[in-house]
Amino acid sequence: MLHNASTLRDSNSGPAVRERVLRLFEVVHLRRRAHITMRDLRSALSWFLLRDHGCADVKGLLAQLDQLGPERLVALYYTEAFADQEFALPISASGPDRAVDRLVRQLRETDVGRVNHPVLDRQLDYDVDSAVPWMTFDGRSKVAAAQLRRYAAGVPRPSDSIALDVVAEARRNLTAVLRRWAFYERRDNSWRDMLPYTSVGLLESVISAKTPEERATTRTTLRDRVVEAVSVAEGVRNPLLRQNYLALRVSRVAQAAIRSYRLFPKDDFVIEVSVPAYGDFLEFAPMQSNWFRYGDPHDCESHSTY
Structure with a gap:
């Protein structure tokens, strides 16, 4: 002791x-x-x-x-x-x-x-x-x-x-x-x-960035990682494709000879961290307000959050 x-x-x-x-x-x-x-x-x-x-x-x-x-x-x-x-x-x-x-x-x-x-x-x-x-x-x-x-x-x-x-x-x-x-x-x-969680530093940077430049850089990095991870999980192996598009399989047929995907340009996605109104007065951690948004937030047909 x-x-x-x-x-x-x-x-x-x-x-x-x-x-x-x-x-x-x-x-x-x-x-x-x-x-x-x-x-x-x-x-x-x-x-x-x-x-x-x-x-x-x-x-x-x-x-x-x-x-x-x-x-x-x-x-x-x-x-x-x-x-x-x-x-x-x-x-x-x-x-x-x-x-x-x-x-x-x-x-x-x-x-x-x-x-x-x-x-x-x-x-x-x-x-x-x-x-x-x-x-x-x-x-x-x-x-x-x-x-x-x-x-x-x-x-x-x-x-x-x-x-x-x-x-x-x-x-x-x-x-x-x-x-x-x-x-x-x-x-x-x-x-x-x-550490067992290799992306913990990136997560901290996204939710507690000190400057607008740092905030934009870290959220772009996280967005790119999320887009590529989803595409890889869907079975896309082409590096150029998975790094520039979020790919979602159209069908789930087992052992299909041909796979069809819907491609969404990664630049249409945005990582958002909402800040509550009391953020200037109370210490808080905005962990529960992370959004992965696609499309124009004012366009109901193209806007979605995760």
């Missing part, structure tokens, strides 16, 4: 780690699955730091570390707090699991350990120390790094004596653990690419 607190309050690297924690909360906020209260935030941050363990719990765990293995200790470090239960290391705790905590449950849905990064995964598996540029924490104990490497060294590799499915599951769990450590403690800005 001291390791978690020392990480966040470190004068040099602590602000960077806190920024990444904040980013995960922002992703949950942008998903708009629930209204998050201060009570939810306090509960999630308490779980993030303490994992419902006290000093006596940690003392007992350290006394049984040789029997239980280092993974029980690694599971209590802050990097594992919001790990998806399917890919998380086991912890021993009394009382109900925090899956019942709605904010923790949503944060687990943003688990960076589930996002595959083939190049990074190979580097982490080959040599953890040189895989990414790591932060330094002057006032933090080295015990956590030692336990992590002890856990990694104990994960089996392919051999004739261990079933392949057992090895694959163990290596997959190890890779997820290392990804989470890399997300929080890598020194470069590539941590942003490790």
Whole structure:
């Protein structure tokens, strides 16, 4: 627990780690699955730091570390707090699991350990120390790094004596653990690419642009992505066609020899974000008012919104 607190309050690297924690909360906020209260935030941050363990719990765990293995200790470090239960290391705790905590449950849905990064995964598996540029924490104990490497060294590799499915599951769990450590403690800005939602930055730019020029650019970018995505989903593979038109299939005949499409020029579509009248007086997030509009809004025959 001291390791978690020392990480966040470190004068040099602590602000960077806190920024990444904040980013995960922002992703949950942008998903708009629930209204998050201060009570939810306090509960999630308490779980993030303490994992419902006290000093006596940690003392007992350290006394049984040789029997239980280092993974029980690694599971209590802050990097594992919001790990998806399917890919998380086991912890021993009394009382109900925090899956019942709605904010923790949503944060687990943003688990960076589930996002595959083939190049990074190979580097982490080959040599953890040189895989990414790591932060330094002057006032933090080295015990956590030692336990992590002890856990990694104990994960089996392919051999004739261990079933392949057992090895694959163990290596997959190890890779997820290392990804989470890399997300929080890598020194470069590539941590942003490790989020499970790669378009979250574009979404933020669309709904909270600071200038008219930025607003127009980001909405055009989003419109182009939406148009191309719909066309690809309809089965259009020609790049020039799908990048310039929104294509909708006319018929849904299975295994048709010829497909017919209706083509709508992408320039006829507009992304709109409506701003309420009280926008100048109250803080708000215009997430519920995004429109994908086609045609002239004053022409009832050609105007449609989604």
